[in-house]
Amino acid sequence: MTGSNKLTKKDYLKTTLRSYYLQNGFNYSNYQGLGYALVMYPALRKIHVNDTDFAAALKDNTEFYNTNPQLLPFITSLHMVMAEEGTPEAEIRGIKMALMGPLAGIGDSLSQFAIAPLFSTIFASLAMEGVTIAPVLFLLVINIVLFSIRYTMGHYGHKVGTSIIDKLSEKMEVISNAANIIGVTVIAGLAATFVKMNVKIAFAAGEIQEGVNQSTVNIQALLDKVAPALLPMLYTGLMYYLIKKKGWNTYKLVLLTVVLGIGLSFLGILG
C-alpha cells in the first residue's frame, strides 16, 4: 500500500457525508458490502493512483458488512487513517470487522430505541393536537441530531483512533441504561394513552321492576374508576408475553388483534 496521496480534512468530511450511501446497494448476500465500498470510493481513489490497485482495493471492501449507518463514519475515518499510514490490508480488515458488531449494537440502541421513539412520540402527539408543521419538524429535528452523531463519529475516528472504542462501549452501557429508563416509562405511558379498548356492556342494576326508571351499571365507567386504561395495559402485556415467551412474529400478532377486535365488537363486548 503506497500512501502517495495525502488525505485532507475535506476527504474525511466527504466520506462522512457519503455514509448516507451505505445502503444504496443493500442486498441479501453481502448486505452493506457494496455500500461500504461505495462510501469509501473517493478516498480509495485518492490513495490508489493506478486503476489496478484501485479496483483491487474496492473489491477487498465489497465483502459482507452490516452495521449501524449512523456510526459508520467512525469506522471509515479509522480505515482512512490506517490506509494512509500504510497499515497492512489484513489488519485494517480485522479492525473493520471487529468494529462492525459493537457499533451496530451501540448505534441501534441509540437510534432505534432512544432517538427515533422519542421524537416519534413527541411529534406524533403534537400532530394529534393539530400542529400542522409537526411532521416537518420531526424530520428536521431527528436529522439534525443524527447528522451531528455522524459528524462527531467521523471526527473522532480521524482524531482518536481505536483507543476510544473500549471507553465508548463502557460509557455507552451507562448511557443506554439511562435512556432505557426514559424509554420504558414513556412507552408504558403511551400504551395507556393510545391503545383504545372500551367495554360496551352495561347491565341493569338490581331487579327489573315495571315502571321504575332502571339505573344501569356501565362496566367501562366502573373499570375507569378502579384502574383507568386497565384493558389497554393488559392487552399490551399480553402482546409482550406472546413476543417474549412464545416468540410470536408480527403477522401472528396483527392477525390475532384484528380477529379479536372484530370478534369482540361483533359480540358487543368492545366498541
Next chain:
Amino acid sequence: MDITLIQALLIGLWTAACYSGMLWGIYTNRAIFLAFGVGVILGDIPTALQVGAIAELAFMGFGVGAGGTVPPNPIGPGIIGTLMAITNPSITPESALALSMPFAVAIQFLQTAIYTVRAGAPESANRALDNQNFKGFKFHANLTLVLFAVVGFFLGFLGAFSMDFLTQLVGYIPQQLLTGLNVAGGMLPAIGFAMILSVMVKKELIPFVILGYVLAAYLKLPVIGIALVASIFAVQQYNAANNPATAGANTEVGNDDWI
C-alpha cells in the same frame, strides 16, 4: 373526493422519495411524514395528520431488532390508509390503520423480494471491478436505491389511482365489520409498544413500566411531562453509575459536565 391524475403522479413521486430515503436512514419513510405529504397534495392536512399520528405510534415499535430485518412498511397506513381516510369520510383514522395493515405487510414482502433479487449484485459488481469498469461498479452499488424509488412510485401512484375502486370495495364491507375494524385499529398500537418494550425491558426496569402507567392513566400527564419525570431517575442512575462508591465521600468537583 376524486383524485386527479396530477395528484396521483405527485403522490407517486412523494412515495418514491420517502421510500428511497429510508435506505439513507433519514427517516422519511415514517407514517407521520408520508401522511403529511398526501395531506398537502390532496388539500386535507388535518385528516392526514390524524391518520399519520396514530399510525406513527402504532408502527413505532416495528422495525426494531437486528439490522437488515424487514418490518411491516409504514407506506401501508402512511400512504394507502391516509388516502382511504381522506377520500372516504366514513373511514375513521383507526379503521384506516386496520384496513391498511394488509398493505403494510404486502409491502414488507415486496421489500424482502427486492433484497433477494439483488442478492446477485455483489457478483456483478466484482465482475465489473475485474474489468476495471468503475461505472459498472457504481451502477450495481446504487441499484437497490433505484429499485426502491421505482417501487415506491408505483405503490403511491397505483394506490392513489385505484382509490375509486378501493373506496367501492370498502363500500361493500358491512357496517358491523367496519366497526370491528375500528375496534381492532384501536388495539393495534399495543403490538408496536410491546415490540419495543420487549427489547428494552429488563427486570430492574419493571417499576418504570408502572411509573409510566400511573403518570399517564391517573395523572394524565402529556408525553413530554412523562419523559421529564423519567429523566430524573435516568440522570440519577447515570450519576450513580459514573462515580460508584464515591457518593458523599468525594467532595472534589468530579463531574462538572452536568452543571
